[in-house]
Amino acid sequence: MKLTQYFFPTLRDDPQEAQIVSHKLMLRGGFITQSSSGIYSWLPMGLKVLNKISDIIREEQNKVGHIEVLMPTIQSSDLWRESGRYEDYGKEMLRFTDRHDREMLYGPTNEELITDIFRTFIKSYKHIPLTLYQIQWKFRDEIRPRFGVMRGREFLMKDGYSFDLDMEGAKKSYKAHYEAYLRTFKRMGLTAIPVKADSGAIGGDMSHEFQILAQTGESTLYYDSEIENLNGQDLDIDKLQSLYAAAEEKHDPSICPVPADKLKVAKGIEVGHIFYFGTKYSDPFGATVMGSDGEPVTVHMGSYGIGVSRLVAAIIEASHDDNGIIWPEAVAPFKVGLVNLKPSDETTSALCEKFYVSALAKGIEILYDDRDERAGVKFADMDLIGLPFQVIIGPKGAATGRVEIKIRKTGERQDLSFEDALKLF
């Protein structure tokens, strides 16, 4: 993509409404723009990141056999009355009526709908276990939206729902999600800490939140400092699972097995939440399947969420410096940013064009800054939007066919021949 032909509305100043770094950088980098409180438009670069995150989630879900569906955002109140949540869910649920005065709502979650689909079509134990998931916009009318897409009212969420014959099966589904989630976050360059969480009415150990450590996080975590040593290495799920980690509401100092000097307290951003809730919905909905003995069995369910749009902000919180965002390669809107330091210089522009075309031919996602701007502007914008690699070509290098590579994360620079530079990607 050439910048002169792209939609790239960066800002030099921090908009005053932004408080935390991810929000500031997302606005300044032209990733999002606010439409109303807690509701955002995703601009081209932001959308690219959002889609990359969605794709990773999708791949990891599909890999473990979960099936994607897409349910409506607008739901009728009927099913919610059936589960009793129409009354229980407070003002967070956006309700309205259609032209026939029927009560409708914009879904904050989809347990009712998915259970309804399940009971309609699945009648035999032979067709489960089954996990259906979707990546879909949700709306929760938060009392106080804040921090940009971190706590928006409209947000993109991956929500999955498992159906099993019994609790043992449900535990397996739960474990599959637990592991898939860890792999998913790891692929995004994040170290997610699974912490025991409040599972609501059901209780037990079957609820975990996945937290990203960040000073601006809204959750407080207590965990064994040993967990920090697991960073970066190959995922050792058994080890991770054996270590203590709990959300504030589940942490009881009197029974905590971790000695005080090894116990860490930190802030985290909740990017995922999984829980098992048994027959909470299948019971009132009559979601049963015929067992092998010919007796109907009420299915055991779990639900599993990932905050997709929140992840965009969470990744930035976890990966940035004073100059801007540092995208992990897997979610970067482009892999390479090509900076033409002097578009008016023919040799320079010719070399840039050649690099651009060669990169495209290799299937490299490249953003070419061909604007007639000063070098400083381009460097600043490139650092701001945080592409992993910068290829810088100016008149001096171009004269001898040399290009400069800058690694955004480390700031490290290398002077390379055109061919060697291209080979890097």
Added chain:
RNA sequence: CGGGGUGUAGCGCAGCCUGGUAGCGCGCCUGCUUUGGGAGCAGGAUGCCGGAGGUUCAAAUCCUCUCUCCCCGACCA
């Protein structure tokens, strides 16, 4: 929902107290000079001063109502 703030050009802000018909920086447009870390000079465009009502000869400015957005507390991916 309670408490506090805010709204003036695309962004950041001044002007409001003490009414006289809107300004600064950045950005944007034109030209020239510049050109390896957010350029210089010269010219130019852009505003229902959040909205409605009122006071007044005259309102961005004073009064009333209303809306928006942000911050501090209880819910959540």
